[in-house]
Amino acid sequence: MKKTDTRSEIETTVISVLTELVEDWDLEMEEELNANTRLIADLGFESIDVVQFAVSLEQSFGKDGLPFERLFMRNGDYVEEILVCDVVQFLENNL
Numbered sequence: 001m002k003k004t005d006t007r008s009e010i011e012t013t014v015i016s017v018l019t020e021l022v023e024d025w026d027l028e029m030e031e032e033l034n035a036n037t038r039l040i041a042d043l044g045f046e047s048i049d050v051v052q053f054a055v056s057l058e059q060s061f062g063k064d065g066l067p068f069e070r071l072f073m074r075n076g077d078y079v080e081e082i083l084v085c086d087v088v089q090f091l092e093n094n095l
Helices: 007-022 047-061 084-094
Strands: none
């Protein structure tokens, strides 16, 4: 992905990656995935899902070694919740 990619393009890619990850989970979502979708509360992500999501994002954006610890950890502890918009902001800052 190019540095010139817009926030909208990044968000579209993130939602596409999430859709591929969860499409076989038989989730009953009240609304489609969007910027306010919560990875843990809405999608039921567990730690292995977070790792798989991070790897899938790196592959989709063609960039290895993104500092996901900045997204998933605060002050040495794992964050309790991550929204799609948090992921988009992180990628916008780190691509």
